Amino acid sequence: xxxxxxxxxxxxxxxxxxxxxxxxxxxxxxxxxxxxxxxxxxxxxxxxxxxxxxxxxxxxxxxxxxxxxxxxxxxxxxxxxxxxxxxxxxxxxxxxxxxxxxxxxxxxxxxxxxxxxxxxxxxxxxxxxxxxxxxxxxxxxxxxxxxxxxxxxxxxxxxxxxxxxxxxxxxxxxxxxxxxxxxxxxxxxxxxxxxxxxxxxxxxxxxxxxxxxxx
Amino acid sequence: xxxxxxxxxxxxxxxxxxxxxxxxxxxxxxxxxxxxxxxxxxxxxxxxxxxxxxxxxxxxxxxxxxxxxxxxxxxxxxxxxxxxxxxxxxxxxxxxxxxxxxxxxxxxxxxxxxxxxxxxxxxxxxxxxxxxxxx
Numbered sequence: 001x002x003x004x005x006x007x008x009x010x011x012x013x014x015x016x017x018x019x020x021x022x023x024x025x026x027x028x029x030x031x032x033x034x035x036x037x038x039x040x041x042x043x044x045x046x047x048x049x050x051x052x053x054x055x056x057x058x059x060x061x062x063x064x065x066x067x068x069x070x071x072x073x074x075x076x077x078x079x080x081x082x083x084x085x086x087x088x089x090x091x092x093x094x095x096x097x098x099x100x101x102x103x104x105x106x107x108x109x110x111x112x113x114x115x116x117x118x119x120x121x122x123x124x125x126x127x128x129x130x131x132x133x134x135x136x137x138x139x140x141x142x143x144x145x146x147x148x149x150x151x152x153x154x155x156x157x158x159x160x161x162x163x164x165x166x167x168x169x170x171x172x173x174x175x176x177x178x179x180x181x182x183x184x185x186x187x188x189x190x191x192x193x194x195x196x197x198x199x200x201x202x203x204x205x206x207x208x209x210x211x212x213x214x215x
Numbered sequence: 216x217x218x219x220x221x222x223x224x225x226x227x228x229x230x231x232x233x234x235x236x237x238x239x240x241x242x243x244x245x246x247x248x249x250x251x252x253x254x255x256x257x258x259x260x261x262x263x264x265x266x267x268x269x270x271x272x273x274x275x276x277x278x279x280x281x282x283x284x285x286x287x288x289x290x291x292x293x294x295x296x297x298x299x300x301x302x303x304x305x306x307x308x309x310x311x312x313x314x315x316x317x318x319x320x321x322x323x324x325x326x327x328x329x330x331x332x333x334x335x336x337x338x339x340x341x342x343x344x345x346x347x348x349x350x
Contacts, residue, residue, distance in 0.1 A: 202230065
């Protein structure tokens with residue numbers, strides 16, 4: 001049987017603990033800043049909660065000991081540096097959160113709720129009383145609150161940049177999935193202008209992100 | 216949220232992450248300072264949170280392993296050395312393996328009963344070689 005190469009070796013719980021303790025100030029802050037950007041639109045309200053979840057999943061994978069619905073994500077210690085690994089892990093966790101079952105379930109529940117959006121009445125009218133349906137209804141309402149908050153965030157950022165043509169250009173390009181080169185060409189801006197607009201956007205997103213303290 | 220808002224947020228997020236990746240460590244620190252932040256305070260806060268995650272996880276797993284181990288072996292009368300000796304053995308175990316101190320929070324601010332349980336855990340984990348029962 002073929003032996004795994006050293007590059008494929010996964011870290012043990014002790015190695016993860018050691019490596020987490022050795023993260024530099026810059027690495028810690030960069031990870032927290034990434035988490036702050038990534039939690040937007042997810043169930044997480046605290047960036048460190050997301051970062052902690054990434055660490056926990058590495059530990060779960062290392063012990064091979066899952067509980068309930070816990071999901072592990074092994075850290076290939078010789079192939080990927082810990083900050084890069086945690087960064088990718090946070091991205092994956094945040095993506096999953098956004099695409100969570102709650103959000104997909106809402107399609108059916110929205111249909112049940114109809115135009116009024118009143119889940120309680122709709123469920124009673126339909127004779128639904130099973131706990132899972134009620135739980136879905138609660139999840140629906142939580143998602144609704146999350147979506148409303150996200151819409152308000154977007155409106156606030158759009159308002160801030162309504163007269164900044166360069167930022168509007170790079171946003172438009174990103175939404176149309178254009179490459180940076182295509183954006184430069186289509187909107188007749190140079191690389192420096194592109195980089196500067198992107199920096200302004202990130203700084204403002206960072207400042208306007210509501211209720212996302214590093215606590 | 217598969218709509219315009221989601222698309223807009225995706226665009227904000229991708230651009231912001233891409234920009235963060237181009238930021239040097241020095242620029243990152245300068246930004247924190249410009250925003251009135253204190254990097255060391257932030258670092259302490261992050262480290263404390265991650266330490267919580269790691270220590271809680273390790274303690275939880277150790278407790279679980281202990282329950283499983285206890286369920287497999289018959290109860291035996293537990294002999295422990297005197298409290299001062301227990302403290303000494305715990306300190307030696309922590310000094311020999313600093314990760315244990317993280318997992319068990321250095322054994323500080325704990326009652327005698329907590330220390331006895333901690334002693335039992337460390338013996339079960341093979342981190343303390345128990346003194347011989349003099350009886």
